[in-house]
Amino acid sequence: MNALKDLTFLKTSQISTDPEILKDYGKDWTRYYTPNPIAVLFPQTTKEVQEIIFWARKNKIALVPSGGRTGLSGGAVAQNGEVVISLSKMNQILKFDELNLSISCQAGVITEALQDFATQNGYHFPVDFAARGSSQIGGNIATNVGGLNVIHYGLMRDWVLSLTVVTGQGEILNLNNGLIKNNTGYDLRQLFIGSEGTLGIITEATLKITPPPQKASIVILGLQDYMHIQNIFVQFRRHLTLFAFEMFTDKALDYVLKSHTHLKPPFQKNYPYYILAEVETANEHEEQELLAVYEDCFQSGFILDGVISQSQQQAEDFWKYRDFISESLSPMTPYKNDISVKISDIPNFIREIDIVLKKEYPHYEVVWFGHIGDGNLHINILKPPSLRTQEFVISCQRVDEILFSTIQKFQGSISAEHGVGLSKKPFLHFTKSKQEIQIMKEIKKVFDPDNILNPGKIFD
Amino acid sequence: MNALKDLTFLKTSQISTDPEILKDYGKDWTRYYTPNPIAVLFPQTTKEVQEIIFWARKNKIALVPSGGRTGLSGGAVAQNGEVVISLSKMNQILKFDELNLSISCQAGVITEALQDFATQNGYHFPVDFAARGSSQIGGNIATNVGGLNVIHYGLMRDWVLSLTVVTGQGEILNLNNGLIKNNTGYDLRQLFIGSEGTLGIITEATLKITPPPQKASIVILGLQDYMHIQNIFVQFRRHLTLFAFEMFTDKALDYVLKSHTHLKPPFQKNYPYYILAEVETANEHEEQELLAVYEDCFQSGFILDGVISQSQQQAEDFWKYRDFISESLSPMTPYKNDISVKISDIPNFIREIDIVLKKEYPHYEVVWFGHIGDGNLHINILKPPSLRTQEFVISCQRVDEILFSTIQKFQGSISAEHGVGLSKKPFLHFTKSKQEIQIMKEIKKVFDPDNILNPGKIFD
Numbered sequence: 059m060n061a062l063k064d065l066t067f068l069k070t071s072q073i074s075t076d077p078e079i080l081k082d083y084g085k086d087w088t089r090y091y092t093p094n095p096i097a098v099l100f101p102q103t104t105k106e107v108q109e110i111i112f113w114a115r116k117n118k119i120a121l122v123p124s125g126g127r128t129g130l131s132g133g134a135v136a137q138n139g140e141v142v143i144s145l146s147k148m149n150q151i152l153k154f155d156e157l158n159l160s161i162s163c164q165a166g167v168i169t170e171a172l173q174d175f176a177t178q179n180g181y182h183f184p185v186d187f188a189a190r191g192s193s194q195i196g197g198n199i200a201t202n203v204g205g206l207n208v209i210h211y212g213l214m215r216d217w218v219l220s221l222t223v224v225t226g227q228g229e230i231l232n233l234n235n236g237l238i239k240n241n242t243g244y245d246l247r248q249l250f251i252g253s254e255g256t257l258g259i260i261t262e263a264t265l266k267i268t269p270p271p272q273k274a275s276i277v278i279l280g281l282q283d284y285m286h287i288q289n290i291f292v293q294f295r296r297h298l299t300l301f302a303f304e305m306f307t308d309k310a311l312d313y314v315l316k317s318h319t320h321l322k323p324p325f326q327k328n329y330p331y332y333i334l335a336e337v338e339t340a341n342e343h344e345e346q347e348l349l350a351v352y353e354d355c356f357q358s359g360f361i362l363d364g365v366i367s368q369s370q371q372q373a374e375d376f377w378k379y380r381d382f383i384s385e386s387l388s389p390m391t392p393y394k395n396d397i398s399v400k401i402s403d404i405p406n407f408i409r410e411i412d413i414v415l416k417k418e419y420p421h422y423e424v425v426w427f428g429h430i431g432d433g434n435l436h437i438n439i440l441k442p443p444s445l446r447t448q449e450f451v452i453s454c455q456r457v458d459e460i461l462f463s464t465i466q467k468f469q470g471s472i473s474a475e476h477g478v479g480l481s482k483k484p485f486l487h488f489t490k491s492k493q494e495i496q497i498m499k500e501i502k503k504v505f506d507p508d509n510i511l512n513p514g515k516i517f518d
Numbered sequence: 519m520n521a522l523k524d525l526t527f528l529k530t531s532q533i534s535t536d537p538e539i540l541k542d543y544g545k546d547w548t549r550y551y552t553p554n555p556i557a558v559l560f561p562q563t564t565k566e567v568q569e570i571i572f573w574a575r576k577n578k579i580a581l582v583p584s585g586g587r588t589g590l591s592g593g594a595v596a597q598n599g600e601v602v603i604s605l606s607k608m609n610q611i612l613k614f615d616e617l618n619l620s621i622s623c624q625a626g627v628i629t630e631a632l633q634d635f636a637t638q639n640g641y642h643f644p645v646d647f648a649a650r651g652s653s654q655i656g657g658n659i660a661t662n663v664g665g666l667n668v669i670h671y672g673l674m675r676d677w678v679l680s681l682t683v684v685t686g687q688g689e690i691l692n693l694n695n696g697l698i699k700n701n702t703g704y705d706l707r708q709l710f711i712g713s714e715g716t717l718g719i720i721t722e723a724t725l726k727i728t729p730p731p732q733k734a735s736i737v738i739l740g741l742q743d744y745m746h747i748q749n750i751f752v753q754f755r756r757h758l759t760l761f762a763f764e765m766f767t768d769k770a771l772d773y774v775l776k777s778h779t780h781l782k783p784p785f786q787k788n789y790p791y792y793i794l795a796e797v798e799t800a801n802e803h804e805e806q807e808l809l810a811v812y813e814d815c816f817q818s819g820f821i822l823d824g825v826i827s828q829s830q831q832q833a834e835d836f837w838k839y840r841d842f843i844s845e846s847l848s849p850m851t852p853y854k855n856d857i858s859v860k861i862s863d864i865p866n867f868i869r870e871i872d873i874v875l876k877k878e879y880p881h882y883e884v885v886w887f888g889h890i891g892d893g894n895l896h897i898n899i900l901k902p903p904s905l906r907t908q909e910f911v912i913s914c915q916r917v918d919e920i921l922f923s924t925i926q927k928f929q930g931s932i933s934a935e936h937g938v939g940l941s942k943k944p945f946l947h948f949t950k951s952k953q954e955i956q957i958m959k960e961i962k963k964v965f966d967p968d969n970i971l972n973p974g975k976i977f978d
Contacts, residue, residue: 432698
């Protein structure tokens with residue numbers, strides 16, 4: 059491609075057209091799409107990102123911003139001859155600032171590296187999720203990641219103090235300069251959080267940090283009736299400091315225990331629903347509060363069985379029931395959806411979806427689990443062994459329509475954590491109104507008039 | 519005005535052209551501007567707000583959205599023959615939702631009414647500030663209010679779960695539907711927070727609530743050197759749960775004690791700087807932690823004197839030293855600025871401003887106080903008794919230039935809490951770049967192509 063010759067401001071080592079590199083950098087964790095970029099660029103400074111954008115505008119080249127490519131909606135996929143712009147060489151941590159309780163870094167820093175750096179300095183970066191080892195900070199911001207501790211610490215959005223971005227026009231914006239209070243017009247920083255690389259390329263960020271969490275205990279509860287989940291949740295949240303409140307079903311636990319035979323079941327008996335709660339127990343007072351709430355839930359008949367971790371090791375072991383679910387389901391080729399509804403709507407939503415799925419797909423096994431404390435459910439439909447993958451996926455797309463129509467009825471979200479990208483694009487209208495989608499398109503034009511930044515992602 | 523006759527969808531009681539009403543609804547707490555609206559409208563439903571916007575578009579009439587009009591930057595001022603659209607008749611609390619930890623209400627609900635309602639239901643709405651008795655929820659959102667507990671609870675932005683707005687095009691948008699997790703494109707809700715009525719009119723909101731705070735103690739500290747404020751802050755924040763961390767000078771305390779003679783000074787001696795910290799002391803463990811940190815600061819020489827409240831009554835009394843400052847300065851016709859810099863920049867910033875002010879305005883007394891725990895300083899320049907108000911204000915505008923240039927150097931904010939409105943509009947470029955201001959203008963056009971919503975506020 060001739061235009062590549064104009065990239066004279068980059069070293070040759072910053073430009074790759076190696077087929078293996080192209081294949082690797084053209085896809086994310088969705089795996090459904092065939093990667094097909096024409097080049098991968100590795101800028102090292104914000105200025106180089108700006109030059110690349112000027113170059114792309116001039117040559118009408120589509121750019122796909124690329125972080126750790128751990129996304130699950132195809133947001134970082136390059137399948138149409140785009141040029142991938144990888145932030146992976148912009149991976150420096152720039153500043154630890156105890157007074158401002160912040161860390162500044164380049165966008166290509168790996169999540170876990172930032173977490174470790176915060177810990178080494180006596181603080182804590184609390185946004186945490188399974189892809190921590192390869193996801194990058196810029197990508198986390200561009201998808202507004204959630205993860206395991208949203209109930210206590212919120213989303214990535216809540217931890218972004220400032221951003222440096224290069225817009226689709228090639229303008230470098232320094233948004234918010236690390237201030238806590240700054241009411242001077244529209245907070246453009248917020249637009250970039252969750253914009254999936256369609257408005258600008260995030261090159262640097264200043265992130266908030268927090269003192270490290272104190273000692274916590276893990277509670278596993280066994281329930282007969284999911285209608286009680288809400289009662290338990292209200293009690294726990296009202297009286298305790300909750301870091302996580304997760305739900306999984308007997309089916310989910312079955313798969314975990316079958317594939318991890320060294321794990322013992324939490325209870326002698328099985329229950330249809332399980333809760334895993336992580337609760338601060340920093341002192342005797344909090345320990346007693348936990349016991350009191352636990353007793354109360356037991357007396358009220360909300361829970362039939364329960365156990366509280368007695369050591370750090372046991373706490374870690376208890377987490378495995380929840381952590382291992384995805385991996386244990388993986389051999390069953392699960393068709394995954396990551397959705398959310400209001401917490402109050404969860405029981406009716408589960409009931410309604412269950413009825414529909416049992417009627418339409420009596421042979422499909424459905425496994426539910428999720429961050430139920432923030433309304434986020436992961437619905438996994440398992441492939442019957444008799445069905446070929448291709449057939450299964452096609453029939454699941456019909457499941458999508460049913461699922462998303464029900465989500466729309468409940469005013470829920472078709473993508474709680476994973477973003478829209480390519481894979482949820484056809485379904486965006488189930489969560490966003492026609493007017494909102496139109497406004498988003500016009501905002502996109504303000505920042506990226508030539509549509510060179512991740513075109514075809516979120517909307518067409 | 520003829521167009522008023524077309525407002526047939528409103529009852530006559532919903533339209534006022536009474537000169538007293540016009541005067542009242544045309545101004546906010548700035549008092550500098552001469553109110554001059556041609557009518558005030560009182561819609562009762564979102565649909566009526568929409569009809570008014572259609573009417574205004576058709577007749578090319580400028581609308582000024584109006585909450586409690588407690589703003590301090592002229593954001594709700596109508597001085598150019600606009601029509602004021604008051605939300606005060608949309609003052610219903612719609613729903614308390616314990617499971618989703620939220621309250622839904624119309625935009626005209628008074629802040630204090632919402633706080634009380636949350637408390638009556640056993641929860642807490644923590645956004646709190648002096649104007650609580652007359653400010654309205656919609657206005658709080660439109661200015662992204664901060665207030666007394668930002669250090670612990672964040673800004674209004676952090677408490678807005680969803681919004682119903684009518685855009686300048688007359689479209690009704692339901693933004694986010696009360697979901698905690700919803701990564702489906704740009705979060706338009708965030709744009710409306712802090713938009714000062716320039717993009718759309720907020721008609722309803724769902725706000726987060728939280729369990730009530732536990733017992734807290736108030737600590738007053740006396741310091742010789744403001745350089746130690748940061749050391750104390752780091753110690754307090756690291757080991758304690760902090761609800762407030764406020765600073766004031768001896769001058770500020772002097773004015774409070776002179777005008778409230780029943781108040782006793784906190785210490786036998788005077789100190790140039792005082793800290794007021796509100797610290798959770800819910801149990802013995804926390805009480806001891808507070809004592810330990812206090813002792814540590816004392817041993818390190820950071821503080822020279824200190825006192826910890828021993829009762830609820832004493833805690834309330836201690837707050838008065840801080841609460842009464844504004845009111846005590848009021849007779850001196852203070853010229854106020856509400857600015858922020860990074861916490862780490864505070865000492866250098868104060869020093870630099872102090873030097874400049876002493877040089878340029880040796881006869882002006884300058885009183886500093888503020889929410890120092892979030893970088894927010896209130897700078898009050900007192901009018902020398904010999905100077906006439908008019909002269910004083912004019913010469914203070916030259917102070918603004920010096921102040922804002924210094925803020926720009928420190929990459930701070932010319933308006934930490936109060937918004938831009940009319941009074942900070944000429945200075946916006948000290949905090950926002952030319953490119954950012956241009957992008958804001960283009961975003962405004964997307965939502966309000968006819969420029970009927972609060973024209974001339976934030977930017978021209």
